[in-house]
Amino acid sequence: MGGDGIEREYRRRRQLSVPWWQLGIDVLVFGAIVVQTATVSPPFPAGRWFNIVILVLIPARGALALLYRRRGRTIVGARGIAARDAVRTVDRAWHDIYDIRAELNTRGVENAEWITYVYDGDGRRTRLPYFDDWQLPDFHAELAGLRAVSAQHRGMDWELRPEVEDRIRRRARDRKVSAAVLVTAMVAAAAAFVVMA
Template sequence: MGGDGDRDGIEREYRRRRPLSIAWWQIGIDVLVYGTVIVQATTNPYPPGRWFSIVLLVLVPVRLVLGLLYWKRGRTIVGAQGITTREALRTSTRTWHDLYDIRAELNARGVENAEWTTYVYDGDGRRTRLPYFDDWHRPDFHAELADLRAVSAQHRGMAWELRPEVEERIRVRARHRKVWGAGFLAAVVVGFATFVVLA
């Protein structure tokens, strides 16, 4: 499971192994919505509604470019020093001593059909998703995770053990994510309803 020439099996890289799973009907709907926005932005004689179309014209291509960059650049690199995550624009490294736990969690976001995805947690309860370390790209996902935890414990100098104070921080941060997610969804619904009423 480790890399070639790796004495203790810690060196490994998790990258995209399967093609992006987007149904043709999803692409068709995206093209239809984006085309409608372009037509509205270019033909709408009423300036008050135009700002919304212009914002969408900027946001949709940015989202598409970020998705393509993540698809191309994204990976998780594991080494003797720690774990490095490469995303669309950002790369971050966490040393083994900075990490509290590595966990598989059910995937609530539905990224690329993965049922399970992996997160690392630090001592403050912050989590970072490990790109492409999931059961969609790794058929032996749970065995690979167990092996990584066993091998990395040697580099940490201690076993992976739970600490109640960190577990509480993790629960608090999870509640905050849910509240922010619900608030964002409510803001989107209110914004859309306002746009429909004012249009």
């Protein structure tokens, strides 16, 4: 930690528990697709390509999870906050940061109850890896301390601006709509494959 107390790095401290049932399902699906691709000729040509895509996506998902465990971290310094995930790093300078917020984890696929996002003035959010109540024993105190120390680097206090709050709400609504469209498209694609088979 630097002399001004802003230099911090948050990385994995505790193991994330992967549900065994989820891992088991992934292995069973992967194995079934391998067997089907190797032994059974699909009734339509797109079936083999579908299997090949799935055979690539499942290991890619595992590789990204392993890279995230190794590379993922949140780095805080005098210049701003950097959020590093499996393959990219998002840097936010202090003057571009609108807010740092803890939000309830609604996805429920992780151990953390609270996860942290940094918002910019356009309402875009970036998740801060490993800055959560699963990795940090006194999470809320750590967040309050970070906000207090970083206020001097921002040059202003943390205050809400109605126009940015509207953008944040609009982006949250757009994320929900996009997720619903994606789920609908996946269900429709699965139904089409079942009907074509």
